[in-house]
Amino acid sequence: MAVHRDLFDETHEDFRSSFRAFVQAEIVPNHEKWEAAGRVDKSMFLAAGAQGFLGMAVPEEYGGLGVDDFRYNVIISEELQRANVIGSGMCITLHNDIVLPYLLSATNEEQRARWLPGFVTGEIMGxxxxxxxxxxxxxxxxxxxxxxxxxxxxxxxxxxxxxxxxxxxxxxxxxxxxxxxxxxxxxxxxxxxxxxxxxxxxxxxxxxxxxxxxxxxxxxxxxxxxxxxxxxxxTGFATLMANLAQERMALSVSAITGARAVLDWTIDYCREREAFGQRLSSFQNTKFELAEMLTATEVAQVYVDYLVRRHLAGDLDAEDAAKAKWWTTDLQQDVVNRCLQLHGGYGFMEEYPVARAFLDARVQTIYAGTNEIMKEIIGRSIDAPDKRARR
Missing domain, CATH: 2.40.110.10 (Butyryl-CoA Dehydrogenase, subunit A, domain 2)
Incomplete structure (x- = not known):
């Protein structure tokens, strides 16, 4: 798609290539089996640890890379969504994006020495x-x-x-x-x-x-x-509030990437599929549907990347994370639903990726605080003096 992203450098893209290869080798061939079983084989998780995809932010003295850079988390989420295996890879994203920050920010030295090395190797799943x-x-x-x-x-x-x-x-x-x-x-x-x-x-x-x-x-x-x-x-409530912003940011990344992946598949489908002797993409209604979704996802991607930069600078607050979470997950629901419709009857078949994405995406507006709660958080901040001053 056309949106220009300067969020990543060459080191990030090398990491992306490595993780993409890991997904294709370790997750994609087993995804169907794990879907049927309702859980992944922990050997995959250990393999992720062995290849450096767990606990990247853990300091080197505990076995980590000491790379506290949320962009690596973003890349993992993006590659799982693009491969349409987010369910099988969520053990990794939850471990890195959501659980690990508590063990980095709220632990003492003895606790860090006890738990963090296993978090990096995959011997401890959180x-x-x-x-x-x-x-x-x-x-x-x-x-x-x-x-x-x-x-x-x-x-x-x-x-x-x-x-x-x-x-x-x-x-x-x-x-x-x-x-x-x-x-x-x-x-x-x-x-x-x-x-x-x-x-x-x-x-x-x-x-x-x-x-x-x-x-x-x-x-x-x-x-x-x-x-x-x-x-x-x-102090548990304060600790939870301090870490929920990153959790919601991670969900926003997953949501916008999921929406854009489904849209890409649908554009390809509409270019190839014919009805009444012409390609679906040549119908005005199809063009308008795709144009609206393309615009919405590109605008949302720019906003999410902006907030990722804010997070890297330590300037992401609860209200902005809530805005991104509800907007992107609502957008994902809309895009996936409309893309499924453009697939017609095939969109209702599980063998088509859009059908699985439709089911996998539904929970996005619910967990990490429902979108109604996100709007309540934003609403409470509207009249706060410090928020007015920042705007």
Missing amino acids: AISMTEPGAGSDLASVRTTAIRDGDHYVVNGSKTFVTNGLNCDLVIVAAKTDPEERHRGLSLIVVEDATPGFSRGRHLRKIGLKSQDTAELFFDEARVPADNLLGEPG
Whole structure:
């Protein structure tokens, strides 16, 4: 497409070539099998670690590359979307984009030495659990508790919709260390695999992203070492808010890349497919549909790249991340739906990539805070004096 991007340099493009080759060798041939199984083989994750695609931002003293450059995360997301295997690759993006920042920003030296090397090699796959059966976007309403008992916290409660829930080796759990408080009672504690009292529930079956394992987690008097607490008790809500901006930025990258990939496939299809003796792309309605979608995706790409630069400069705030998240994921829904329509009956067949993209994309407006919540975040900032001054 025509939009000019100067976001990446030669080193980034070399990384892209390497990761693209990894996707073609390790993920694409197995994607169908993993979709049917509902989870990926962890050997792929270990291979990603061996080739340097996990924990790039981890400092060198813990085995990482020490490259704190979100553009590498962007490239991974883009290549997974373009190959239409985002479900099988989400274990990588969740690990790098969402879980790792907590272990870089909220850990002490002992915790970093204990967990980060495994995060780089793939021997430790991470997950984060916030959502509960009775508490979604309202984190202050979390009911899972972690009560201090000597050298341990005793964790009780349940979580649902946990990405990497089956395959993970450790999970960051949002829990109340002070159940009498709302925001100030929330803490983050790391629960490791094989912790007594920690169990995995149902393997949740989804309409899309089928190869990405999603599960329920249960904590029944689970005794977790006090040394596994991230930061100080009661700081969990602030830590979550500080890291959610990157999570939403990552989803925006995935959404705009997914939209543009589907549009590319559809343009090719319309150039090749004929109806009434002429190519679909020659009909005025098709031209107008493609023109609208092409314009919208290129404008959104420029905005997303602008916010990536802001993030690299440490200047991405929650409101801007919320704007990008809701706009790009809504746009993705619109583009995928319209592209499916242009495919006609073939768009309803799973063997066509647009059909799978349609199913995989649907959750984008829901997770990391629904788009309605994103608009609430933006709306609250409109009359804030500091925001008015910045505009």
